[in-house]
Amino acid sequence: MSSTELVVDARGLTKAYRDGEIRYPALRGVDLQVRAGEFVALMGPSGSGKSTLLYVLAGLDRPDGGQLRVAGHDLPSMDETALALFRRRCVGIVFQYFNLLHHLDALTNVMLPALLAGTPPGVARARALALLETLDIASLAAKRPPQLSGGERQRVAIARALINEPMLLLADEPTGSVDRGAAEHILDLLAAANARGQTIVLVTHDPAVAGHARRVLHLRNGQIVAGAAAPA
Ligand SMILES: Nc1ncnc2c1ncn2[C@@H]1O[C@H](COP(=O)(O)OP(=O)(O)OP(=O)(O)O)[C@@H](O)[C@H]1O
Numbered sequence: 001m002s003s004t005e006l007v008v009d010a011r012g013l014t015k016a017y018r019d020g021e022i023r024y025p026a027l028r029g030v031d032l033q034v035r036a037g038e039f040v041a042l043m044g045p046s047g048s049g050k051s052t053l054l055y056v057l058a059g060l061d062r063p064d065g066g067q068l069r070v071a072g073h074d075l076p077s078m079d080e081t082a083l084a085l086f087r088r089r090c091v092g093i094v095f096q097y098f099n100l101l102h103h104l105d106a107l108t109n110v111m112l113p114a115l116l117a118g119t120p121p122g123v124a125r126a127r128a129l130a131l132l133e134t135l136d137i138a139s140l141a142a143k144r145p146p147q148l149s150g151g152e153r154q155r156v157a158i159a160r161a162l163i164n165e166p167m168l169l170l171a172d173e174p175t176g177s178v179d180r181g182a183a184e185h186i187l188d189l190l191a192a193a194n195a196r197g198q199t200i201v202l203v204t205h206d207p208a209v210a211g212h213a214r215r216v217l218h219l220r221n222g223q224i225v226a227g228a229a230a231p232a
């Protein structure tokens with residue numbers, strides 16, 4: 001993929017959550033283009049649709065309307081099997097609430113996406129350990145998520161999202177649970193991934209964190225209100 005190609009091309013995306021007859025609109029026509037190799041920060045008030053947008057871009061949730069191409073894939077037309085394969089091959093996601101598997105230790109949580117992608121176990125293990133080392137949590141490799149602090153879990157979640165060096169990294173408040181020193185460390189890791197060519201969309205409430213991105217978008221009430229166009 002050339003650097004001018006779009007990794008994300010979303011037009012008029014809509015999405016509502018339903019509870020019986022009640023609809024809760026979360027995305028009300030999102031237009032978003034992200035080029036290969038960009039590092040974009042997404043800001044906006046609580047409830048504005050940031051996490052929903054990341055889920056839709058990751059192929060974890062389907063939009064109700066609009067057009068969406070991610071890494072050249074037309075997500076709305078794909079079935080669940082194709083979407084699972086797309087996620088495994090193209091996307092890494094750091095969930096706002098981590099979504100680690102509680103019955104597996106930290107090391108195995110991190111290794112899992114690599115194993116599912118067919119990486120030999122020895123290689124997956126070495127890569128996972130190196131990432132835990134970089135994130136200063138190698139000594140916690142044998143602990144399960146319920147035995148870890150919030151900030152430690154967050155770092156395990158980041159290692160898991162990075163292990164396959166995904167073309168598109170989606171990170172939802174990836175520094176929300178750690179202290180400033182660890183946050184800087186995480187941002188350095190993301191910058192290094194970006195320097196290797198990985199495209200990043202990072203959600204944050206912290207302007208200092210958003211300052212690490214090359215472009216900042218603002219979501220309000222399910223719509224992007226500023227900076228939607230890709231830079232020239
Ligand atoms: N599973 C759900 N069922 C019903 N409504 C939902 C569900 N998930 C999210 N919503 C609603 O959709 C809207 C957008 O939620 P979303 O989680 O995307 O916001 P957010 O911008 O990530 O907020 P925060 O900064 O608090 O994480 C909110 O009004 C929320 O109440």
Ligand SMILES: [Mg+2]
Nearest residue numbers: 050051052096
């Ligand atoms: Mg959220």
